[in-house]
Amino acid sequence: MPPSKKKTRKEKQLDRSKEQDMQHRQRANAGGGGGGGSNKEELDDDELPQPVFDRILRRIVVAVGLPMASGVGLLNLYDVLKRNQGMEVPSWLPLLTILVSFGTSALGIAYGTLSSSWDPEKEGSLLGIDEARANWPVLWAEEIEKEKAKARKKK
Known part of the structure; x- marks a missing residue:
C-alpha cells in the first residue's frame, strides 16, 4: 500500500476493532486462562x-x-x-x-x-x-x- 493513501473510515474501524480484540485476548491470557474462552462462548450464544x-x-x-x-x-x-x-x-x-x-x-x-x-x-x-x-x-x-x-x- 502506498504511504500517501489515506485509510477509509471502515479501515480505521477495522484496525481499532482488531486492536481491541488483541488487547482483550492479552488480558484474558494474563488472567490465568480461567475465563479466557468463556467470553467468546457467551458472545456466540447470544448471536x-x-x-x-x-x-x-x-x-x-x-x-x-x-x-x-x-x-x-x-x-x-x-x-x-x-x-x-x-x-x-x-x-x-x-x-x-x-x-x-x-x-x-x-x-x-x-x-x-x-x-x-x-x-x-x-x-x-x-x-x-x-x-x-x-x-x-x-x-x-x-x-x-x-x-x-x-x-x-x-x-
Missing part, C-alpha cells in the same frame, strides 16, 4: 442465526404492516366519503381507527418476535401460536430465575 433473524423480520413486517396499512386505508376512505359523497363521518371513528390500527401495529413487533420459530432448522406454523407459547417462557426465564433466587434468599 441470532440468520434464518431465525430473517423469519422474525418477515413476521414483524407482516404483523406491523397489515394493521398500519389498513388503518391508513380506512382514514383515506373516511376522507373520500366526506369529500366526494358528502357523508359526515363521526369524529370518534377516525380516532378509534388510529388507536386500534396503530396499537395493533405496536403489538405486532412483540408478536412477530414471539411467534417465530427460534430453531434455525424448524420453519414453524403460519400463525405461530405454538411457537409463541414455547418462546414466552424462554423470554422470561432470566426474570423467573431472579425471582426464584430472591425467594431462596428470603428463606
